[in-house]
Amino acid sequence: MARKEKTSGSPANIQIALKKATTEMMVLHLLRQKPMYTYEMMNAIEERSGGDIVFNTLYLSIYRLEENGYIREHEKVMSEDNRVRIYFAITDAGSAYFDELVKGYLRYTAALARVLELD
Numbered sequence: 409m410a411r412k413e414k415t416s417g418s419p420a421n422i423q424i425a426l427k428k429a430t431t432e433m434m435v436l437h438l439l440r441q442k443p444m445y446t447y448e449m450m451n452a453i454e455e456r457s458g459g460d461i462v463f464n465t466l467y468l469s470i471y472r473l474e475e476n477g478y479i480r481e482h483e484k485v486m487s488e489d490n491r492v493r494i495y496f497a498i499t500d501a502g503s504a505y506f507d508e509l510v511k512g513y514l515r516y517t518a519a520l521a522r523v524l525e526l527d
Contacts (some may be wrong), residue, residue, distance in 0.1 A: 409509045425506045430513070431463075431466070431469045432469055432473060432478075432509065433506065433510065433513060434449075434453055434461075434500040435449055435466060435469055435470065435479070436478065436479070436498055436502055436503075436505065436506035436509070437506065438452055438453070439479060439497060439498040439502070440498050440506065441497060441501065443457060443483070443495040443496060443497040444495060444496065445485075445493040445495050445496070446465075446466050446467060446470055446494070447493075449466055450462075450466055450470060451466075453454075457490070457519055470496065473502065474496070475522070476501075476505075477499060477500050477501050477502070478498065478499055478501055478502030478505050478506075479496045479497065479498055479499060480496065480497055480499055481494055481495070481496060481497075482495040482496055482497035483495050
């Protein structure tokens with residue numbers, strides 16, 4: 409059985425934890441700008457982050473956001489290669505949730521900067 413790469417106690421751990429903690433915020437931010445399909449969101453995140461944030465999939469986050477009523481299916485479009493692309497849009501509840509996520513994120517990172525004496 410292959411051993412899973414150890415991330416605890418390594419600098420890689422913080423990147424993984426931050427990515428997990430901020431995925432929904434990134435998705436909602438993108439959908440506030442325009443409806444998008446999952447692969448398009450993944451590419452936008454990678455491009456905007458300069459390649460520092462890369463996702464293999466966003467489907468679990470998409471399903472969770474949809475289940476909670478924060479995003480909804482906007483439309484289905486057949487691509488030129490005969491694939492169905494499902495575009496998602498943010499809901500009013502998702503927009504309010506996003507605002508609260510950002511407030512919490514900014515409050516936490518400001519507090520962390522104070523603890524680390526980075527101000």
